[in-house]
Amino acid sequence: MAASIARDRWQPSAALAGPASLFLIGFFVGPLLLGVGVSLGVRHTSASATNLGIALYVRILTDIYYLEVMLATLLLALAVTAATLVVGYPLALAVSRARGATRTFLLFLIVAPLLVNVVVRSFGWMVVFGRSGLVNAALGLVGLPMIDILHSWLAVGIALVHVLLPFMVLSIASTLEGIDMTYEEAAATLGARPWRQFLHVVLPMSLHGAVTGCLLVFALCMGSFVTVMMMGDNRTMVLSLLVYQQLTVVSDWPFAAALGMVLLAMVMAIFWLQARIVRALAP
Amino acid sequence: MKGALELQGVVKRFGQFVAVDGVSLDVRPGSLVALLGPSGCGKTTLLRCIAGLAMVDAGAIVIDGQDVTALPPWDRSLGMVFQNYALFPHLSVARNVAFGLRMRGISGAETRERVGNALRLVQMEEFAERRPRQLSGGQQQRVALARALVVEPPVLLLDEPLSALDAKLRLAMRQELRELQRRLGITTIVVTHDQAEAMAMADEVAVMRRGRIEQMAAPETVYRNPSTAYVAEFVGRTNRFDGVVDAKGRLVVAGLAAPLGLAIATRLPPGQATIAMVRPEQVFLDAADELADDENGVAGVVTDNVFAGDHVEVHVETGSGRIVAKRATPMAKGDTVVARWRCADTLAWPS
Amino acid sequence: MNWQRRRRLVAVGYVGVAAVFILAPLLVVAAVAFTSANFVSFPPTGWSLRWINKVLADDNFMRALANSVLLGFSAALFAALLATPAALALARGGFRGAAELESFLLSPLSLPALILAIALLFYLARLGLAGSFAGLLIGHAIIVLPYMLRTVLAVYRGIDPSLEEAALVLGATPRRAFLHVTLPLIRPGIVAGALLAFLVSFDEVAVALLLSSSSSMTLPVAILNHVTHNYDPAVAAISLVKIVLVVAVLGILELWFGLDRIMLTREAR
Numbered sequence: 039m040a041a042s043i044a045r046d047r048w049q050p051s052a053a054l055a056g057p058a059s060l061f062l063i064g065f066f067v068g069p070l071l072l073g074v075g076v077s078l079g080v081r082h083t084s085a086s087a088t089n090l091g092i093a094l095y096v097r098i099l100t101d102i103y104y105l106e107v108m109l110a111t112l113l114l115a116l117a118v119t120a121a122t123l124v125v126g127y128p129l130a131l132a133v134s135r136a137r138g139a140t141r142t143f144l145l146f147l148i149v150a151p152l153l154v155n156v157v158v159r160s161f162g163w164m165v166v167f168g169r170s171g172l173v174n175a176a177l178g179l180v181g182l183p184m185i186d187i188l189h190s191w192l193a194v195g196i197a198l199v200h201v202l203l204p205f206m207v208l209s210i211a212s213t214l215e216g217i218d219m220t221y222e223e224a225a226a227t228l229g230a231r232p233w234r235q236f237l238h239v240v241l242p243m244s245l246h247g248a249v250t251g252c253l254l255v256f257a258l259c260m261g262s263f264v265t266v267m268m269m270g271d272n273r274t275m276v277l278s279l280l281v282y283q284q285l286t287v288v289s290d291w292p293f294a295a296a297l298g299m300v301l302l303a304m305v306m307a308i309f310w311l312q313a314r315i316v317r318a319l320a321p
Numbered sequence: 322m323k324g325a326l327e328l329q330g331v332v333k334r335f336g337q338f339v340a341v342d343g344v345s346l347d348v349r350p351g352s353l354v355a356l357l358g359p360s361g362c363g364k365t366t367l368l369r370c371i372a373g374l375a376m377v378d379a380g381a382i383v384i385d386g387q388d389v390t391a392l393p394p395w396d397r398s399l400g401m402v403f404q405n406y407a408l409f410p411h412l413s414v415a416r417n418v419a420f421g422l423r424m425r426g427i428s429g430a431e432t433r434e435r436v437g438n439a440l441r442l443v444q445m446e447e448f449a450e451r452r453p454r455q456l457s458g459g460q461q462q463r464v465a466l467a468r469a470l471v472v473e474p475p476v477l478l479l480d481e482p483l484s485a486l487d488a489k490l491r492l493a494m495r496q497e498l499r500e501l502q503r504r505l506g507i508t509t510i511v512v513t514h515d516q517a518e519a520m521a522m523a524d525e526v527a528v529m530r531r532g533r534i535e536q537m538a539a540p541e542t543v544y545r546n547p548s549t550a551y552v553a554e555f556v557g558r559t560n561r562f563d564g565v566v567d568a569k570g571r572l573v574v575a576g577l578a579a580p581l582g583l584a585i586a587t588r589l590p591p592g593q594a595t596i597a598m599v600r601p602e603q604v605f606l607d608a609a610d611e612l613a614d615d616e617n618g619v620a621g622v623v624t625d626n627v628f629a630g631d632h633v634e635v636h637v638e639t640g641s642g643r644i645v646a647k648r649a650t651p652m653a654k655g656d657t658v659v660a661r662w663r664c665a666d667t668l669a670w671p672s
Numbered sequence: 673m674n675w676q677r678r679r680r681l682v683a684v685g686y687v688g689v690a691a692v693f694i695l696a697p698l699l700v701v702a703a704v705a706f707t708s709a710n711f712v713s714f715p716p717t718g719w720s721l722r723w724i725n726k727v728l729a730d731d732n733f734m735r736a737l738a739n740s741v742l743l744g745f746s747a748a749l750f751a752a753l754l755a756t757p758a759a760l761a762l763a764r765g766g767f768r769g770a771a772e773l774e775s776f777l778l779s780p781l782s783l784p785a786l787i788l789a790i791a792l793l794f795y796l797a798r799l800g801l802a803g804s805f806a807g808l809l810i811g812h813a814i815i816v817l818p819y820m821l822r823t824v825l826a827v828y829r830g831i832d833p834s835l836e837e838a839a840l841v842l843g844a845t846p847r848r849a850f851l852h853v854t855l856p857l858i859r860p861g862i863v864a865g866a867l868l869a870f871l872v873s874f875d876e877v878a879v880a881l882l883l884s885s886s887s888s889m890t891l892p893v894a895i896l897n898h899v900t901h902n903y904d905p906a907v908a909a910i911s912l913v914k915i916v917l918v919v920a921v922l923g924i925l926e927l928w929f930g931l932d933r934i935m936l937t938r939e940a941r
Contacts, residue, residue: 052767054757069791155875157892158911162697172714224407226394229424242411261784
């Protein structure tokens, strides 16, 4: 009876969340722990294992090639995040202000590419940038020479921005939804033109959503390899693609696991950074 | 900056719906005008038109001789306090108040001084570094006021400033607002649906209905000489009689033995369908049935006493319906009484 | 032109440019799907339905499509069964640690799918499930659960608690209050969440790539395989089939529930 007295209204039991929690612990936390274990060489079963345990991590962190790949991955993720932020913020503003049919159209516009599959979209960009693609066709019309952007960091970057833009926009738009219009009106009556209303009122109040969006895009970018695989070549190597190759082509499971853990560590570090920033921003 | 505000035939439509239907008004500099009416009457829309938050479809808004109709809100330099105060949550009280100055490029010592003065004006100097969410409703309202006033606008706009406060605080703030406004001598427009508030605060009350001003006059005039039945009913309690004027200029009401005498000033033709009203405080109840020549009397039975603190509302059931009278003491239920009032106190309009 | 009109024009201009950027690859794919040539080029030299017919008749593609659809439904159903009671507990439970539990249950959202895929690969291989449909189902259920949970939570939090309390006062036990009052109210949310879950699963690549075998291959994996070996319009054709399917589901979602209610869920504190 003590348990029911402790609650002051009828409430569903916490046990209802049990199945979901158990499922996650069993098939999410478990595998991740195992992944760490495999990277440390705990009872691996792959065919060609190079080195084991801590030696793997040492190898990753001291070989210049891997460090370069890590740096490239980081820079790409930062660039893509910045680009999606700049491109996505106005879109988020437009969506949150729109009503009725316009709003539905905008949401559709933003969401549809998100769910049409990264392979299809990357293929689309391959056609746009390829030798016999849209860009070159357009250039040809105007009389300019053909360019080969495909297989470059630029093409990969643009395609990634395209893939990840919806996440940024939705994240910011969700926060903007919660901001009452009267704040902007108050700023207007105090003498702020629309641009200044945005800068001094809307932006500070929606920073939370922007930070969430940036983190989401950053994490997704660090983990995306299909786009890079389809649009890039050996020069454009990122950590996630390296992991994938080690796993499927070289079949070096422990090494792949180790690389994966390094990737995970990088992502976690950024999340930790986020928590610090959010705490500092919170009024 | 004198603060003369003039509206000329302002019209505001939302699609097919006409929210403001050709409103013209003239506000004397330094006076407080209350826009009074039920929700949907257009008073808030009108205020937003003055502020520039809504663009008018027709008409003009003139402030100190300058036509501001086409100006966006940030160029009109007015002061506005919103119903929910709209204090920027991410800024401290001092920075909130400084916002308008910042937009005008004023900074440094001058800002500090003016912000300090504004906060002192509303007695909130100690809270300068707090955040809005740490303040109570009444405190937030004062800060919102300071923020609007610090830029020294010619006109101050208040949108239901007291509706979010509880009853006792509302009364206190009402008085404070009025005193502050008088001290500063700033032209002020207040939107409210509370008639007691409007009457207590305003130099002139504009009673609105369906996008138009039915009557605009001093509170006492609006109360004692309402120009329509709607205004009469909105600004106070009334006892209503519907009837037809007879050949002698008196009102014949169904269910009443004798026709009612109307005020001499009321000149309504015989046969005119009419609405007549008298206020509860002007109705006296006693047992006597001798009436003076200039009095109306209606017989009835006391059915209820409603205690209201400083007076009692006595309900009397008569042949024409219920009459309510205000008295100091209650009367025994079931007693037969005569409700009397002076003919001159009877308000009447064609219906 | 007043300032409101000018602002509108700038907004429309920007959205227009963004729309072109967003839709370009999709429209290009759609166009190439109808080309009559043997190779991929834009603009297409001629128009024909041959590639679409070829793809619709291709066993590999069609089997992968069937797998994807089946997997999507299964993952959505599984996630719904897990997420609905969890949402109930989180929204009204009021127990200590509810916020942390919610973060935990939503955490797969923040993890790069590749890492989850690798981890699952090792784990399921040990259980002998790698390459099986069950393995794929588990992987997708993990990924899809947070989406489902977030949607149902948002809908449930939007319902006034006094509705359930009124039912209790009127004599309903908690279970009956749930069945007769709560469930009908959140059912649209559950369905919307399930549709969203389906779409996410349908689209998922990383986990599918690592956990598929040739028999349990999903559509994105099939497309990827095809592209890496032959760069021809068949890819565009099958992609178009996929686009049409997704747009149709999105259309249903919008008509039934409204896209903005699902996509713009306000973070509940």
